[in-house]
Amino acid sequence: LAKTTQPISMDSYEGQEVNITCSHNNIATNDYITWYQQFPSQGPRFIIQGYKTKVTNEVASLFIPADRKSSTLSLPRVSLSDTAVYYCLVGDFRYSSASKIIFGSGTRLSIRP
């Protein structure tokens, strides 16, 4: 069971780059690393997924070192609307091991003007 550890909360300011790190020491060979964003009283929204090295899309980048025991979600130039809870997940939804994927408590990111 791939457990993840991430900071409970983080604060930043508009226009800054925010990096949220997730630790997953017992990640399995087939596991992917996925990040979700959740606003209050809404369902989580997929941000990005990666397996190794670096993945970038229109909203974020995901950095994964060679040993894959941690990962960093990078949000460039954040705005107030990026205030949310961010979840790091490790696993592979393709198989029945989907039952082993845990959302955890996430990181509560607060952006200030």
Place this chain on the structure above:
Amino acid sequence: DADVTQTPRNRITKTGKRIMLECSQTKGHDRMYWYRQDPGLGLRLIYYSFDVKDINKGEISDGYSVSRQAQAKFSLSLESAIPNQTALYFCATSDMASGLYNEQFFGPGTRLTVL
């Protein structure tokens, strides 16, 4: 995501009552999931279905049952509701054909209160 709908959006019921939460999707996805979220906590997987004939228990299935009536519909039932089942319930879908294996699309949630 408007393509995943949940009914009802809010429900208050009493201990011992049977209640059904419904989820429908127009995304054409084969996989559907039910989660619950307690205040200040992350989501926990209750049941998931990879297709109409494939239903699997998640992390916390005790006290719940599900029915996959069609590819587009996945219902969650509480046979005899108890107060500690008070939570926010989310339905989600995913499409393995997309290549983003862990991308799920969530509904708006159902807020359930058991008195």
